[in-house]
Amino acid sequence: MFAQLQLVPKDIPLPLPLPEGVLITLLVFSFLLHILFVNLMVGGSVLTLWFEVKGLKNKKYDALAYQIAQTITVNKSLAVVLGVAPLLSINVLYTIYFYSANALTGKYWIMLVPLVAFVFLLLYAHKYNWKILANNKPLHISILVLAVACFLFIPFVFLANINLMLFPEKWSEVKGFFSSLALPNVLPRYFHFLMASMAITGLFLFYYFSRKGFEFKESLGEFTKYDLQKKFYSLAFGATTSQFLFGSLVFLTLPSKGVDWNLFWVILLGVCFGIAAMILMWFEITGPQEKIGRHFVRVVSLITITVVFMGTGRHIYRANALEPHQRLMAQRSAQHAEMVQQATWEAQQGMSAQADLPPGEALFKQYCTVCHKITERLVGPPVIEMIEVYANDFSGFKKWVRTPGRKRMDYPAMTGFPQMTDQELSDLGDYIFEQ
Numbered sequence: 472m473f474a475q476l477q478l479v480p481k482d483i484p485l486p487l488p489l490p491e492g493v494l495i496t497l498l499v500f501s502f503l504l505h506i507l508f509v510n511l512m513v514g515g516s517v518l519t520l521w522f523e524v525k526g527l528k529n530k531k532y533d534a535l536a537y538q539i540a541q542t543i544t545v546n547k548s549l550a551v552v553l554g555v556a557p558l559l560s561i562n563v564l565y566t567i568y569f570y571s572a573n574a575l576t577g578k579y580w581i582m583l584v585p586l587v588a589f590v591f592l593l594l595y596a597h598k599y600n601w602k603i604l605a606n607n608k609p610l611h612i613s614i615l616v617l618a619v620a621c622f623l624f625i626p627f628v629f630l631a632n633i634n635l636m637l638f639p640e641k642w643s644e645v646k647g648f649f650s651s652l653a654l655p656n657v658l659p660r661y662f663h664f665l666m667a668s669m670a671i672t673g674l675f676l677f678y679y680f681s682r683k684g685f686e687f688k689e690s691l692g693e694f695t696k697y698d699l700q701k702k703f704y705s706l707a708f709g710a711t712t713s714q715f716l717f718g719s720l721v722f723l724t725l726p727s728k729g730v731d732w733n734l735f736w737v738i739l740l741g742v743c744f745g746i747a748a749m750i751l752m753w754f755e756i757t758g759p760q761e762k763i764g765r766h767f768v769r770v771v772s773l774i775t776i777t778v779v780f781m782g783t784g785r786h787i788y789r790a791n792a793l794e795p796h797q798r799l800m801a802q803r804s805a806q807h808a809e810m811v812q813q814a815t816w817e818a819q820q821g822m823s824a825q826a827d828l829p830p831g832e833a834l835f836k837q838y839c840t841v842c843h844k845i846t847e848r849l850v851g852p853p854v855i856e857m858i859e860v861y862a863n864d865f866s867g868f869k870k871w872v873r874t875p876g877r878k879r880m881d882y883p884a885m886t887g888f889p890q891m892t893d894q895e896l897s898d899l900g901d902y903i904f905e906q
């Protein structure tokens with residue numbers, strides 16, 4: 472019943488290029504690295520926009536926006552380069568699932584390439600025209616608005632795909648990208664991602680503006696260092712707190728087929744480390760000014776552990792969710808292999824049966840039966856007609872078979888057999904003229 476409701480393609484019987492465990496580790500960790508820089512790129516763009524707009528009233532925010540904008544393009548390049556490894560590993564590990572999801576959201580999936588390239592150009596245009604467009608802020612901000620709008624759209628395409636690959640039972644119902652968005656888990660995951668971007672970017676900017684080498688006075692003189700440290704810590708804290716809502720929504724809207732106790736414990740452990748990080752952040756934000764940042768390394772380590780747990784949970788869910796379908800697919804592939812074997816065997820039997828025939832009949836079966844039957848017209852005239860024409864003209868027969876002419880206008884032309892030996896032709900003749 473289950474098997475009939477969903478599409479079960481056969482697998483491609485190729486060995487993995489690396490042990491499965493290595494590929495899975497590569498997938499989980501390279502994805503986390505990739506998404507880290509994606510978070511920084513998206514979070515950085517949103518914050519730049521926010522502060523640049525604020526800067527219309529108060530110049531010091533414009534200076535802050537300018538500083539954040541400098542980080543986006545670097546983070547963007549790292550995000551792109553680091554996206555290659557997870558994309559390759561997921562293709563190798565989940566070939567059929569990923570391929571099917573890609574195919575079903577085809578136009579939008581391929582549209583990512585020009586779209587992403589376009590956003591990157593916008594980001595450079597925005598960054599390098601800051602001073603030039605200082606007197607045309609509406610235009611300058613519009614460029615960034617467009618880039619941010621695209622950045623907020625792009626994750627939908629990824630999420631639609633990555634969700635769709637988990638639910639082969641939906642493949643026959645889904646009608647392209649927009650209908651994939653309606654899969655249960657897509658929207659909660661979207662907000663979970665956006666909030667993670669804000670949290671990670673908050674922590675990153677805390678570090679970025681606390682750095683010893685950063686020339687604070689010259690570039691952001693109207694702020695105190697503490698102002699910014701507190702601002703970005705609070706952002707990280709607020710965004711992390713919101714994950715209690717969005718993270719829970721993600722977990723609760725996961726279709727139950729992939730949820731098990733392993734997943735539950737892994738997520739719960741991750742949450743515990745996250746809470747520890749939040750408590751430390753809270754101490755830092757509310758604590759004495761000169762001591763802010765003393766727990767920073769601990770906070771980052773705890774968040775990193777949280778993220779690794781969440782990434783692992785993500786893999787556990789995927790493995791669980793696809794396991795039954797993978798089993799069906801293995802069955803289907805085995806069935807197919809068996810059918811191929813059977814057919815090969817039958818063909819061999821057929822051929823050896825032909826080998827037992829008299830040589831003329833075997834030749835006729837091999838070369839002529841596609842077009843000629845004994846008493847009826849097929850592509851060419853029946854054998855009885857050949858007999859009428861050539862019964863007393865054996866050499867004429869041979870000549871025709873080697874290099875047929877053009878005779879009957881209501882038939883197509885016959886292909887010749889110039890490679891046939893005299894022996895073969897006389898065997899063939901013996902068979903035909905006996906009919």
Ligand code: HEC
Pocket residue numbers: 835838839840841842843850851852857860861868871872876877878879880882883884885886888899
């Ligand atoms: C691809 C189809 C095709 C194959 C294969 C084919 N024939 Fe024909 N054969 C034809 C057609 C079509 C004609 C009628 C051609 C015409 O009249 O112009 C024809 C006509 C003939 C004729 C009658 C010629 C005549 O002068 O009236 C003979 C004899 C003949 N085929 C023998 C053979 C033999 C023997 C073989 C196998 C070695 C063979 N054909 C394989 C299509 C085929």
